[in-house]
Amino acid sequence: MTLTARHAVRGLLDATLTDLGSAWSWEAVHRVRPRVDLACPECAHRVHAKVSPRGTRYFAHDPGGPNCVMAGESLEHHLLKLELATAIRAAGHQAQLEVRGPGGHWRVDVLSSSPDGAIQMAWEAQLSAITLQEIDERTQRLAADGVGVCWVSTRPRPWHGAVPSIVVTPPPTDDPDWQVAAGPAFFEIEECYVHEKPWQCPLGEHGFWHRLDITLPALVRQVLEGTMVVHQPTEQVLLSDGSWSQVWTSPHHIAVAARFGIAEREGQQRQARESLEWHARKWPDANRVLVQEWQENLPEDAWQALHSAVAQWIRTETGKAPSFRHQWIAWNWACGVPVCVDGRPYGVIHPDPSKVDWRFLTRMVIFVPSDTDRQALLRSAPEGTRVVAFLP
Incomplete structure (x- = not known):
């Protein structure tokens, strides 16, 4: 069975449409004599108009036809195709069957x-x-x-x-x-x-x-x-x-x-x-990951330039050479690099503002790459804290 049939003059007939899609009535093809010559669009074998016990209109293959995919489709299949076509048309779109x-x-x-x-969209039952x-x-x-x-x-x-x-x-x-x-x-x-x-x-x-x-x-x-x-x-x-x-x-x-x-x-x-x-906070080794992640945010050449600028600034300020303690990774240094003078902590280079605890950095000089970093630290720093920016 199929929901469409081909007529030599009127073209493709659609049993789901009132006018069969070609300005023709169902009564013109169903149970009329002489019989209207209709063919299956898929295999070209002769078909005739029929109505199921539920009132569904369709075209059935005449006996002796080839092994056609449409002839083998079940009534449930055709009912579902009919439902899809009806829903599509109700939504204001055109629906063509067996295309x-x-x-x-x-x-x-x-x-x-x-x-x-x-x-265009296909709806496949x-x-x-x-x-x-x-x-x-x-x-x-x-x-x-x-x-x-x-x-x-x-x-x-x-x-x-x-x-x-x-x-x-x-x-x-x-x-x-x-x-x-x-x-x-x-x-x-x-x-x-x-x-x-x-x-x-x-x-x-x-x-x-x-x-x-x-x-x-x-x-x-x-x-x-x-x-x-x-x-x-x-x-x-x-x-x-x-x-x-x-x-x-x-x-x-x-x-x-x-x-x-x-x-x-x-x-x-x-x-x-x-x-x-x-x-x-409890185990320095666990802080190593945070230190590495933070320090990798600053390019290597920027770190080198910052170290040189800090060393020059401290020599000018104190007349002494500083030492950088990269191995100090405790939480209180806020992921920055501690700087010592005469073996004692003097300042911190580029700490993470979100991790600074000023209780641990009191009287320390804070060295940062830019004025943006300086302003970020000063927003939470105690009054009198020295924050020095070097790079533009």
């Missing part, structure tokens, strides 16, 4: 086209078995011609979420619409209930992707309007039939998830940094 692409490289169950014809490689190759062939796709099935499949796809269920007796059981999702931020103590959770909240309850017509409309798009989250999304790497969601939820992801990573980094700093 072949340029050069015959692909054929789709339903092809939607925007009112101006600029945007994939009810038979297919491998992930096959479905991925078909997706790529469509993409090469600028055609997006949504693969639609009625039961769980191994390829779900690996390609743009959804799972649908027929409508219950009290609801006229097909339901989407899996595929669309929304992102929600929830208060942390995992950790007993607030400090154990960087943000105090967690973000999760959840399954979105929606009807098939509503999903089709939102996809065609661009308010729902296919998205690949940073982590697998657990839906009703397994983990999905791609889901359908709104640009708003994509943006919310992205902002939360940034905040979560920053919170984790901050938590790791605070843990490292806590250990660094």
Whole structure:
């Protein structure tokens, strides 16, 4: 059975349209004598108009035809294609059934086209078995011609979420619409209930992707309007039939998830940094990592120039030669390089303003590369602290 048939004069007939897509009525082809000469668009074998017990109009192959893919399609397959076409048209787009692409490289169950014809999208009712490689190759062939796709099935499949796809269920007796059981999702931020103590959770909240309850017509409309798009989250999304790497969601939820992801990573980094700093206060070796990271922010040639400038400044100021103690990495030096005169601490070169504890640097001279660094330190420094900037 097929939902389309070809007529020698009127062209392609679509059983889902009132006028068959060619200004012709169904009564003109159904149960008329003499019989209208119609052919299958796929195999060219003769077909005739029929109506199923449920009232679905279609074209059936005459006996003795070839092994045609359309002849083997089930009633469920055709009902789903009909539902997709109906939803597409209700959204204000054109829907063509059983369409072949340029050069015959692909054929789709339903092809939607925007009112101006600029945007096309394939809707594939994939009810038979297919491998992930096959479905991925078909997706790529469509993409090469600028055609997006949504693969639609009625039961769980191994390829779900690996390609743009959804799972649908027929409508219950009290609801006229097909339901989407899996595929669309929304992102929600929830208060942390995992950790007993607030400090154990960087943000105090967690973000999760959840399954979105929606009807098939509503999903089709939102996809065609661009308010729902296919998205690949940073982590697998657990839906009703397994983990999905791609889901359908709104640009708003994509943006919310992205902002939360940034905040979560920053919170984790901050938590790791605070843990490292806590250990660094107690064990100098743990502080070595912080010292190295901070000092690597200043280029090697800048460090050399700064050391030379500090040495000259101290000789002018004290008449004595300073010594630089790079091996001193205790927390109280705030990741800077201690400078000694006559074996006693005299100052610190380029400390990290965020780690300075002025209780340990009282009466020390602070040497920094620029006036920007100088101003950053003076904002928290005790009155009378000497902060000397050398480089422009």
